[in-house]
Amino acid sequence: MALALSSEARLIRDQAQAFFAERSPVRALRQLRDSSDASGFSRPLWQEMTELGWPGFLVSEVHGGSEFGLLGLCLVLEAAGRTLAPTPLLSTALIGASALLLGGSAAQRQEHLSALAAGERLFALAMEEGAHHAPSHVQTRAERTDRGWRLNGEKRFVPDGGLADMLIVTARTVGEAGNADNISLFLVPAATPGVTVSRRVMVDSRNAAAIRLDAVELGEDALLGEADAGMAVLEPLLDRAYVGLAAEMLGLAGEAFDRTLQYLKDRRQFGVPIGSFQALKHRAGLMFCELELLRSAVLGALEALEAGAPEAALLSSAAKAKACDAVWLIGNEAIQMHGGIGMTDEHEIGFFLKRARVAQQTFGDGPFHRDRYASLMGY
Amino acid sequence: MALALSSEARLIRDQAQAFFAERSPVRALRQLRDSSDASGFSRPLWQEMTELGWPGFLVSEVHGGSEFGLLGLCLVLEAAGRTLAPTPLLSTALIGASALLLGGSAAQRQEHLSALAAGERLFALAMEEGAHHAPSHVQTRAERTDRGWRLNGEKRFVPDGGLADMLIVTARTVGEAGNADNISLFLVPAATPGVTVSRRVMVDSRNAAAIRLDAVELGEDALLGEADAGMAVLEPLLDRAYVGLAAEMLGLAGEAFDRTLQYLKDRRQFGVPIGSFQALKHRAGLMFCELELLRSAVLGALEALEAGAPEAALLSSAAKAKACDAVWLIGNEAIQMHGGIGMTDEHEIGFFLKRARVAQQTFGDGPFHRDRYASLMGY
Amino acid sequence: MQRTFLKEEHVTSLDAFRTESRQWLLANCPASMRTPMPDDEVPWGGRRAEFRNPDAKLWLDRMVERGWTAPSWPREYGGGGLSTEQAQVLAEEMRALGCRAPLFSFGLTMLGPVLLEFGNEAQRREHLPRIVRGEIRWCQGYSEPGAGSDLASLSTRAVPEGEDFIINGHKIWTSYAHYADWIFCLVRTDPTAKKHEGISFVLIDMASPGVRAQPIRLISGYSVFCETFFEDVRVPQANLVGEPNKGWTIAKRLLEHERKSLASFSDRHRERSARSLREVALQGVGAVDGRIADPVLRDRIAAYEIDDTAFQLTRRRLADEASADGRPGPASALMKLCATELNKRRMELMVASAGTQALGWEGEGFNPDEIRETREWLRSKANSIEGGTSEIQLNIIAKRVLGLPD
């Protein structure tokens, strides 16, 4: 297989870019923010995305999806990243669908996949309990009951947690936080008694939520995958999430870079465009290299994930680590090179910095993924 | 106290700079290297330094020294660093004298200090057993005997080990490598039976040695400080060694920077001096900042050491960490900015890179000293 | 006894001054003025000065009486008349006792030194005492939308008319202009001259008709900067400082003072921070044996703290080495560059340490410290832009310190 996009893929990418540029430019995010919209996203826009089939990209045709696959979905996420569009695509189309495909029973798939592909049911992964990504750091308790399970615990920083109809929750039956064993995954309807969802207003203006689970009673069928073997589902699920988010970050970094490059050509000081100053040129060149490396890392990880290759986990962490490097460098340089105007709320470049840092902290920052990479490599 | 040199100190510095520039320029190091001189230093030159009183800068007048103190000695070391002069000053005048002052009995001082101050007896600290600085990583054994002690073990990378008349050796009575307890310090004449000194030819052409100790029999009086409490002497001794080496590295970095700056002004390409290119200007500016920070870090540590201030250990590690940063950055940039000519053995700038990397690895690299700094700060 | 080769000071007389100052401070600094200063109690002074805490007024009055809001200015203009060394001792004692600065003001840090060097006697007598007493709050009218790093390309015009100038133009990044009483301003008085040669330095009462200041909202949510518009503003020509068309020399000197002051500004921020970096890290990633659990983060924090220590030592060293005139000179570029880049690093490490808790914007789920850290992180991005970008500082170092060719 070549590591280049097919003409069909380029079509999808171009369509998605045109869609977000027209229907969800950065000013749409600003409007959501300034109107203090409680959901942090636009339902009519989601409806339009649904009509384009995006929620069902991973879902089989039997359940109303298109089976366009992970690469196609990531091209859409990259396009969304370019305009910082807040969409439930990552949480629902990628994570929700992958959770069901990787761990769901036939009945669970039957129950959820059609609604998911139709954009009618939104998902969120309620996993973190601390301020840093730590999949096995689970204190939330799952007790067996007569009719199934009872959950108690608190989840933090659940992306799209305030929108979701269904929560994918990690909980443990025994053991202590940090131990990777005895973790199970549950599908929890957000409307279940005992579930309290509170929005957290983050710097990127998206819908992250804190979620309390107070004696939440669930049936047997809430269990996703095997009891006590949640990591067997969660790990491959997270690999996909890492790459999906890295794809969004690629879009974000690419757009922030393009805007900065344009500014370097347009802004004049000392009678010349500031992009003619060699120190800025060289820094632009280094940003370009980071971006090219990130693009390849994302494509390489997608190739491995789609092929089910053994190096998929390794390359997923590599992609997220590179994404963190790139948005850090480019986000900071974008502000510095825009100078004062970049510090104003009126200018859009600051939105890229804000989203960059949240995306960096979501699903593991650079050091997390380098540590995981080293562990997977056996050193 | 002001953090600036007194006129007396400036005199010492200027005298030392003039001395090394005239009597031991970089080509003297080249000659030593190319003549395969077994000692890696020049005895006649040492004689001249002795006449200037440098070996006795820390030694009291009673023992023939000048008591000019650590700062004065470090100004000489900085000057030596500027021409990469291989001298036993650090090992003998700083480490040897400090070991006797910090841990020596009256009899030991009486026996050694006059000879040391007169430049007649050279010292070396035989401490490392691995390829990285690790003061408590001691496997060398010290057993009690009827008449004193018996040592067995192997030391690596002993700076000036091949020149020294007296070795300061770390050994442990019980316990395992890594344990900081039960380490003792010994004064071992290099001529003692069972001591085998083998020169190691390093990239900086100085005299580092591997030393074997095979059933080396010593008297009671060989013990420096208390038995099993060697770290109480070694730690403050190493603080001084860190700063002394950092001072030498300051000289090295300062000279490499000055030469590079001159090259930027002299070398013309595209019809202009290459120092007119903004990318190189900015990088030169950043090097200058590193150098200024290093100079202050060294002075600050010396102030604290001379005052016996509690933050002396902290500032000593800060100085060595900054010295490692500065010689790394400036050594590498010096080669890159000199371009092809800097890669030739004929040009002298490469000698700075070689000494830089050895000095970085001597007595702890940046990560070692940052780790120590954090530990001393309690985090 | 071993000698030291660090420069010795006039120990005896300074020691006496130190003792005396300390006693006075202990007797006169109200207890509440020896606590960390909250953001909303910064004493900026001015016609509309507010004192949430009456002790702050008392403290200001007492310090003004001794001239110690401007310790090294001459007594004739209300200053303290101290030598550089004495002023440093006073600062050390205030730091040691935790005394708040009685007054923050661009008049003290920027305009005053320039008036002392370039102003005429009438201007000094009119403005310096009011700065010392905190009666007038000044702001700075330098940058324009088209004149940022290239400040000398400014186009705000001052046209003589009788004994006045008529001023028209548009300034930007005028910090706190919406609270200021007066502005010191660069204007173009000769549009035909080369760009550096037609600029003058004038003082303008913000109450003059035609002046309008409009706050700019920043990415941090703060609005400390303004755009300031001048529309046919009439200013007496007597308000010109120095010679007409020679304002660029004054402007450059003032920028040196600004850089020096910005270099210490990040310290003030840090001193006001409720939580140190290592506290945030220990809380954010947890501790193992009392040490920050993440060794990579720990290494980065130690690297930052070592650099910061070296920077603080450099500040002391450069002050100690400085020539007697006390003018900042090109070293201010190094100080400004290092201080601001260090502060940005510190705030990035705060975010890395606190993770998602450092990225809250407002509302539930974040305590006030966390929200302030988020905002300060964003605010810190301007450090390396305002008062001359880091790129401009590097240009200055390359040219004026290292002598590299154009």
Place this chain on the structure above:
Amino acid sequence: MQRTFLKEEHVTSLDAFRTESRQWLLANCPASMRTPMPDDEVPWGGRRAEFRNPDAKLWLDRMVERGWTAPSWPREYGGGGLSTEQAQVLAEEMRALGCRAPLFSFGLTMLGPVLLEFGNEAQRREHLPRIVRGEIRWCQGYSEPGAGSDLASLSTRAVPEGEDFIINGHKIWTSYAHYADWIFCLVRTDPTAKKHEGISFVLIDMASPGVRAQPIRLISGYSVFCETFFEDVRVPQANLVGEPNKGWTIAKRLLEHERKSLASFSDRHRERSARSLREVALQGVGAVDGRIADPVLRDRIAAYEIDDTAFQLTRRRLADEASADGRPGPASALMKLCATELNKRRMELMVASAGTQALGWEGEGFNPDEIRETREWLRSKANSIEGGTSEIQLNIIAKRVLGLPD
């Protein structure tokens, strides 16, 4: 079944080619040619070629017979006539089986492609088959003491005399000139024209009277580069490639090929390294639970390996995206920059990992791997200088890829 959107290849025919190639390689590559290549067995070819291992000669002969020393060159010049995709498959199979390259040569990587594009038929017929067969070893006469990054300011003169040129000048950094049979050289043929417009590209037999190559000793102790002096050297004008005074276009294209080849050169170094970075680190700082004991070093090594992985993927991606003409273009600047900076990082990490054991120069106390690592560390510093400095690569990216103004 889920679809993929990665570009599909002509799978069927390529698969057949892959199978066939593998079988041939298995049958024809001597066992000893499937082991890592020691430094002293690199098969550079040439009139004075030496084969320490007779299998190397056998392997070269067999590959030459199929044209697979230059797999994608046309068959009429002795090449393999493969498509780009087939050549890539062949390279993959050789890598998978661990086959050594049968021939290293600047003729293959640099001169050949340029002769194919710019040479006349006589020149192709004369030189290409001899390159393919490894009969002539070429070197490159580009830089001069006064013309490094500013290559076009070169001053070696070629003056016509009858049917010849008389050449005088002084080249530097001519790699392996002391072993080479011929040199491709940039010379000034019109000293009155603008500097880019008076340059020609000529081929010179190193055996010509008046040519002298003198090795330069490097900081690594190696001497792979020479200074090459031309003193009244007579060269037929028929050896001019392309038009007179139009050599700069050819020179730039050749530099692109050189960058591309340098980008993969560091790989070859790495493949020949006896020890991987992580082996050196595990040995140098020890292991805790099988992991590198120093977590900060571990993080830096992982960061390097991730960047290197991303770089290898970028190489693949750019090859897959490349246009059909196979010319490297400005992307070669990115590849050259990343490859060389990565190799320098790798060698610095080697030193950081191995500590003082990585800094031995010669003699007792260091094993051959360690000595080689020291030398390679020093050698690596030239990576970002030779073939166009990293600064030049960044200039090219800024101008030709990003379109930033001069």
